Each structure stands twice: as C-alpha cells, then as structure tokens.
Amino acid sequence: MADFIYGWVGIAIAVVTIVSIIACGWFLKANTTRRLPVGADPGTTGHLWDGDLAEWNNPLPRWWMFLFYLTIVFGLLYLALYPGLAVYGGVLGWSSAGQHTAESRRWDSRYAAMFDVYLKQDLAVVARDPAAREMGQRLFVTYCAQCHGSDAGGAKGFPNLRDGEWIWGGEPMQIHESIAKGRQAMMPPQADSIGAENVRAVANHVRSLSGLPHDAELAARGKVKFEQVCVACHGMDARGNPALGAPNLTDKVWLYGASEETIIETITLGRNGAMPAQGEFLGAGKVHVLAAYVWGLSRDGRK
Ligand code: HEC
Ligand code: HEC
Structure with missing residues (x-):
C-alpha cells in the first residue's frame, strides 16, 4: 500500500514509529517507579539557579502519568485500526482514496435521478430547458473552460463552440460524440507532398478561399x-x-489562424488537435446535459 520509491522507506517508518512509542512507555515507567511515603521529604534535584533556587524532586502526578499512558495506548490502537504505519493498512481497511470514491458514488447516485429525467429527453428538448441550461453552464465552466474558455469562445487551437461553425459536425448527436468519445485531428506535414517551394503559393490560395488579401499569381x-x-x-x-475533422477553409473561422505565416506553419508542420474523451469520466448524464448546452450556444441550437 505504501507509495515510496524504495520499499525500505516504509519499513524504516514503521520501525522508527513503533520503537519510539515503546521507548516513551519504557521511559515513563523508568522515571515513575520511586514512591514517597506521605509526608516524607522528597529532597531536591540538586540543580541550583540564581544562587539558591532549587527544585523539589517530587514524582510525576498520577493523573498526568496515566494520561501519558493513555496516549500511548491510543497511538497503538490507532496504528492497529488505520493506515499509519507505511507497511500496514490497518484492520478497518480505511483509506482516503476509498473514502473519496465512496462519497462520490453516494453523490452520483443522489444526482442520478436528476440526470435520468434529461437522459430520457431529446437533446433539442434539453437545450430549451432553462434549468438544464444553467446546469450545463456550470458543468462547462468546471470541465471545459480551461480549454474552450468560460464563454466557450475558444482560443488558438481550441475551437469556438458558439459560432455555429463546426469542425466535427453540428448536429446534436455529433456534438454529443465529440464530447463523449473525444476527437483526434490529424493533418500530417504537407511540405513533402506539395514541394517545399510551393508552400507559400498554397498558403496564398488558402487565403484567397475566404476572400483574404493574397498574391493572385x-x-x-x-x-x-x-x-x-x-x-x-x-x-x-x-x-x-x-x-476527418478537416476544417472548412472557405469560412472566416480559423482554429489556428489566418495569417500567411500561420498557414505556412500549418502546412509545413501539420496539426494534431486533440479533444480528450469525457464519456467515461463524466458519465452519460453530464455528457447529455453538456451536449445540449453546447449545441444551444450556437445559432443552430437557437433555431
Ligand atoms: C484539454 C483541452 C480540452 C478540454 C478539457 C475540452 N476540450 Fe473540447 N476540444 C478541444 C480541442 C483541442 C478540440 C478540437 C480538436 C481538433 O483539433 O479538431 C475540441 C473540440 C471540441 C468539440 C468539437 C468542436 C467542433 O467544431 O466540431 C466540442 C463540441 C467540444 N470540444 C466540447 C467540449 C466540452 C463540452 C468539454 C467539456 C466537457 C470539452 N470540450 C473539454 C480541447 C478540449
Ligand atoms: C490527411 C488529411 C489532410 C490533408 C491531406 C490536409 N489537411 Fe489540412 N487539416 C486537416 C485536419 C484534420 C485539420 C485540423 C487540424 C486540427 O484540428 O488540429 C487541418 C487543418 C488545416 C488548416 C488549419 C485551419 C484553421 O482553421 O486554422 C489549414 C490552413 C489546412 N489544414 C490547410 C491544408 C492544406 C493547404 C493542405 C494541402 C497542402 C492540407 N491542409 C492537407 C487534414 C488534412
């Protein structure tokens, strides 16, 4: 169960822990054996401070001593029940990861009923439900915003999801698939296929396709x-x-950029944009609500 690189680290931790606890017990016992008859003079420790300041050599108070023994018993019990010794998981089998899994399962089953309602509905119906849209927006900000932006406006290499232009298709089920299964775009480097001397020429043709200024020749x-x-x-x-996830080059929407240099870079180096699959991580209910929300963001979804 220990996560140390070297196995002996766990053993060392266990040995040091147990030896220290036993040593504490022994030390306590060794220092509390002397009993004084009531009224007897305990003498002093023999240390003097400031000339004549001495300390009585009284035994430790009983209540204090028993508290100390109690902490030792508590420590040993705790180490027997919980994973405190790096090499032993404890009788109860408890772990923080296990507790986290159990808690997320409990919450998932509580939310399941809520998502089940939407799972039975068509994506277009869910997209019109204000409560589902709000839920979708919160899910989006949590799970998607780091790449697509909190307003779904995208960034270089990360598509804008509200412009109504879709690389992988804008039908509700296509968007659902993009989210659930992820997408892997593959444009291999093209300079060899078209000849390195033609890269700039092709880039100018690409710019002409969407009416951008270009060298006509x-x-x-x-x-x-x-x-x-x-x-x-x-x-x-x-x-x-x-x-294939090959973008439309005639619209004015660019994933990587429209400048001549950027298009030359795209042609020369290729592009491999990746959308990670979310289906297993988020579960069917959240993916369904997210697909409806994302579809609803664009012009298509507002029809
Ligand atoms: C690690 C970054 C990352 C995360 C997180 C991410 N995406 Fe993406 N997503 C991408 C990239 C990159 C693409 C474009 C892939 C390509 O180059 O074609 C994409 C593509 C998409 C597409 C297809 C767009 C189109 O034009 O066809 C949709 C829909 C989408 N993402 C939705 C989501 C949703 C919803 C979430 C949150 C659950 C999410 N994404 C989380 C990076 C991410
Ligand atoms: C094997 C298929 C394939 C071939 C061949 C191919 N592309 Fe692509 N192209 C793609 C894919 C897929 C993408 C999207 C890459 C991504 O999302 O990361 C893309 C992206 C692009 C982009 C970026 C568009 C943007 O919005 O930023 C440009 C420009 C482009 N291709 C131009 C070309 C040119 C010019 C050629 C010919 C020399 C070419 N492609 C050949 C598949 C291809």
Whole structure:
C-alpha cells in the first residue's frame, strides 16, 4: 500500500514509529517507579539557579502519568485500526482514496435521478430547458473552460463552440460524440507532398478561399497543388470534412489562424488537435446535459 520509491522507506517508518512509542512507555515507567511515603521529604534535584533556587524532586502526578499512558495506548490502537504505519493498512481497511470514491458514488447516485429525467429527453428538448441550461453552464465552466474558455469562445487551437461553425459536425448527436468519445485531428506535414517551394503559393490560395488579401499569381500556382493534395481531406470545394475533422477553409473561422505565416506553419508542420474523451469520466448524464448546452450556444441550437 505504501507509495515510496524504495520499499525500505516504509519499513524504516514503521520501525522508527513503533520503537519510539515503546521507548516513551519504557521511559515513563523508568522515571515513575520511586514512591514517597506521605509526608516524607522528597529532597531536591540538586540543580541550583540564581544562587539558591532549587527544585523539589517530587514524582510525576498520577493523573498526568496515566494520561501519558493513555496516549500511548491510543497511538497503538490507532496504528492497529488505520493506515499509519507505511507497511500496514490497518484492520478497518480505511483509506482516503476509498473514502473519496465512496462519497462520490453516494453523490452520483443522489444526482442520478436528476440526470435520468434529461437522459430520457431529446437533446433539442434539453437545450430549451432553462434549468438544464444553467446546469450545463456550470458543468462547462468546471470541465471545459480551461480549454474552450468560460464563454466557450475558444482560443488558438481550441475551437469556438458558439459560432455555429463546426469542425466535427453540428448536429446534436455529433456534438454529443465529440464530447463523449473525444476527437483526434490529424493533418500530417504537407511540405513533402506539395514541394517545399510551393508552400507559400498554397498558403496564398488558402487565403484567397475566404476572400483574404493574397498574391493572385502565387495563389493561382497554389490552387493546382491544393487540388492535387489538400482536397483529399478538405474536399473539392475546400469546405472541409467533418468525418476527418478537416476544417472548412472557405469560412472566416480559423482554429489556428489566418495569417500567411500561420498557414505556412500549418502546412509545413501539420496539426494534431486533440479533444480528450469525457464519456467515461463524466458519465452519460453530464455528457447529455453538456451536449445540449453546447449545441444551444450556437445559432443552430437557437433555431
Ligand atoms: C484539454 C483541452 C480540452 C478540454 C478539457 C475540452 N476540450 Fe473540447 N476540444 C478541444 C480541442 C483541442 C478540440 C478540437 C480538436 C481538433 O483539433 O479538431 C475540441 C473540440 C471540441 C468539440 C468539437 C468542436 C467542433 O467544431 O466540431 C466540442 C463540441 C467540444 N470540444 C466540447 C467540449 C466540452 C463540452 C468539454 C467539456 C466537457 C470539452 N470540450 C473539454 C480541447 C478540449
Ligand atoms: C490527411 C488529411 C489532410 C490533408 C491531406 C490536409 N489537411 Fe489540412 N487539416 C486537416 C485536419 C484534420 C485539420 C485540423 C487540424 C486540427 O484540428 O488540429 C487541418 C487543418 C488545416 C488548416 C488549419 C485551419 C484553421 O482553421 O486554422 C489549414 C490552413 C489546412 N489544414 C490547410 C491544408 C492544406 C493547404 C493542405 C494541402 C497542402 C492540407 N491542409 C492537407 C487534414 C488534412
């Protein structure tokens, strides 16, 4: 059960702990054996301070001594019941991780009824329910905001989820799948396929697709290469392919950026955006409410 790199650390902790407790008991016993008859002179310890300040050599008060023995008994009992010695888990089998799991199970089962109601409803119906939307927003801020932003507005490499443009598809069930199963985008480096000397030309063609300023001559040269290589994933019309997660290159929405340098970087190095799967971690109920919430954020969801 111990998490130390070296096994002997656990054994050392156990030995030092037990030896110290036994030593305390022995020390206490050794120092409390002398009994004084009532009224006898206990003498002094022999130490003198400030010239004539002496200390009576009285035995420890009984009540104090028994309290000390009690702490020793308590310590031994505690170590027998709970995982205090690094090498022994205790008779009760208690652990903080186990307590945490038990508590989350208890809360999950309490919330299950609440989520069950939504699980039986269509995502479009859940998206219109104000209580579910509020719940969805809180879940989003907790589990998704670190990547997509608390307003779902996204950032470079992390898609905006409220603009109505979807890389992996905007149907409620497609969004549900993006969340539950995660998404792994794969654009391999393309400089070899189109020839390194053509990268800038293709980048200019990509910019022309959404009406951005570009060098027309370069773009015309890039178009030829684009139609030989890039259409395989981005489509003949460059409108993307949700099955591959290849973005639409004709809209004005950019995941990584529209500047010539950024597009050249995308073509040269490739891109591998990853959305981690949440299904197992969050459970069906939370994923359902989140999918409805995310779908409801965009124009599609507000129809
Ligand atoms: C570790 C960062 C990270 C977290 C956390 C994360 N996402 Fe994502 N998500 C991404 C990335 C990156 C993508 C884009 C993948 C790609 O390049 O295609 C994405 C894509 C998506 C998509 C598809 C968008 C589209 O245009 O098709 C949806 C929907 C989505 N995320 C929802 C969520 C929700 C809901 C949560 C919270 C439960 C969440 N994400 C948590 C990083 C994250
Ligand atoms: C094997 C499929 C595939 C091929 C071939 C491919 N791409 Fe991509 N492309 C993708 C995927 C998938 C993404 C999304 C990457 C991500 O989300 O991380 C992408 C992303 C991009 C982006 C980023 C868009 C944005 O919004 O920032 C650009 C630009 C791009 N591709 C241009 C090209 C060009 C130009 C070519 C041809 C030289 C090309 N791609 C070839 C699959 C491909």
